[in-house]
Amino acid sequence: MTAAPSVRPGGLSADEIARLLPHRYPFALLDRVTSVEPGVRAEAIKNVTASDPVLAGHFPGRMLYPGVLLVECVAQLAAVIYGSAAATRSTGELVADVAERVGYLAEIKQAKFLRTVLPGDQVVVRAQAGPRMGDLMSVTGQASVGRDVVMTARLVVTERDSE
Amino acid sequence: MVATLEETKTAAKARQVLCGEVKHLLVDRLGLSVDPDLIGDDQPLFGRGLELDSIDTLELAMAVEEKFGVMITDDDTESLLSLNRLVDYVEGNR
Numbered sequence: 001m002t003a004a005p006s007v008r009p010g011g012l013s014a015d016e017i018a019r020l021l022p023h024r025y026p027f028a029l030l031d032r033v034t035s036v037e038p039g040v041r042a043e044a045i046k047n048v049t050a051s052d053p054v055l056a057g058h059f060p061g062r063m064l065y066p067g068v069l070l071v072e073c074v075a076q077l078a079a080v081i082y083g084s085a086a087a088t089r090s091t092g093e094l095v096a097d098v099a100e101r102v103g104y105l106a107e108i109k110q111a112k113f114l115r116t117v118l119p120g121d122q123v124v125v126r127a128q129a130g131p132r133m134g135d136l137m138s139v140t141g142q143a144s145v146g147r148d149v150v151m152t153a154r155l156v157v158t159e160r161d162s163e
Numbered sequence: 164m165v166a167t168l169e170e171t172k173t174a175a176k177a178r179q180v181l182c183g184e185v186k187h188l189l190v191d192r193l194g195l196s197v198d199p200d201l202i203g204d205d206q207p208l209f210g211r212g213l214e215l216d217s218i219d220t221l222e223l224a225m226a227v228e229e230k231f232g233v234m235i236t237d238d239d240t241e242s243l244l245s246l247n248r249l250v251d252y253v254e255g256n257r
Contacts, residue, residue: 106218131228134237136221156218 010035012080012095020083021076022099026053029073030080030125036094039085041128042077046070046143050119065117070125070151074141075105077127078157082137103158106136111153121145135159182250184230189246192226193219207245233257 012020012033021028029046036042048055048065055063079102087096117123123143130138135158143151166174186199195213206212208223215223220243224235227249233256235242242252 109222131221131225133221133224133235133240134217136218138221138225156221 010094012036012084016095017080018099019095019097020087020099021079022102023076027072028076029069030076033077033080034124036080036084038088038094039081039129041126042081042084043127044073044077044080044125046073046123046125048117048119048121048123052119055119063119065119065121065123067111067113067151070113070117070123070143071108071111071141071153071155072105073123073125073143074127074139074153075155075157077125077141078129078137078139078155079159081127081129081139082159101160103135103160105155106158107156109138109154109156111151113151115145115148115150117143117145117150123150135161178250178254181254182246185227185246185250185253188226188230189213189223192222202246204247204250205245208243208249212245227253231257 014028014031017030017033018024018028023029030044031047033042033044050063054066054069058064058066083098083101084094086098086101087093090096123145125141125143127139127141130140132138136156137159139155139157141153141155142149182204183199186202189195189202190197190199193215197213202213208215220240223243228234231253233253235252239252242248
């Protein structure tokens with residue numbers, strides 16, 4: 001397999017994210033990972049565009065990016081955090097075909113939506129891994145547009161151990 | 164070594180206080196709709212006890228570490244089976 005071009009040292013392109021995650025259109029939400037510290041934290045970009053089919057229904061004549069999808073962005077970024085850690089452990093590279101490790105969203109402990117997100121907004125998503133127990137991993141996440149924090153969330157996700 | 168009556172009373176009192184703290188921690192952190200003082204010391208935490216589930220173990224482990232500085236790892240999850248066992252674990256490891 002030809003390696004997908006990396007966006008910059010320490011970052012991941014959409015094609016590289018697709019090797020870490022099983023998510024595909026229309027549910028692969030992250031456009032680019034701008035930095036990742038495997039197993040610890042990551043930052044990504046989500047560009048919101050009027051041609052996103054979800055905005056056709058949410059809502060006609062009043063397009064808003066759904067808050068639940070911002071939560072999902074954090075969950076997907078959490079999978080990038082543990083996926084890149086698994087890739088690093090097994091190959092020494094940040095990216096490997098480890099999508100089968102992705103488990104489930106287990107809990108949304110808290111989520112707060114502070115501002116609406118509209119077509120044209122570039123959302124910066126940040127996630128930080130917290131304590132783990134068994135296959136459970138706690139995650140704190142944040143989404144911002146420019147200087148404004150638009151969402152904060154605390155989640156629990158699961159990682160499937162296939163090693 | 165034989166403990167004096169006074170020492171035994173002091174230890175029992177400390178244990179009672181710790182049990183109370185753990186009960187309040189459980190209710191606060193896991194958002195349980197139960198009066199902490201009505202939780203029995205032998206009550207199982209999971210299943211038909213306090214009805215916690217496996218996802219709650221992580222929150223509980225985090226709460227215990229923050230409050231008592233005691234870390235519960237994958238190998239110690241038996242300590243979460245009942246309130247008494249959890250208190251034993253906290254007493255023994257802090």
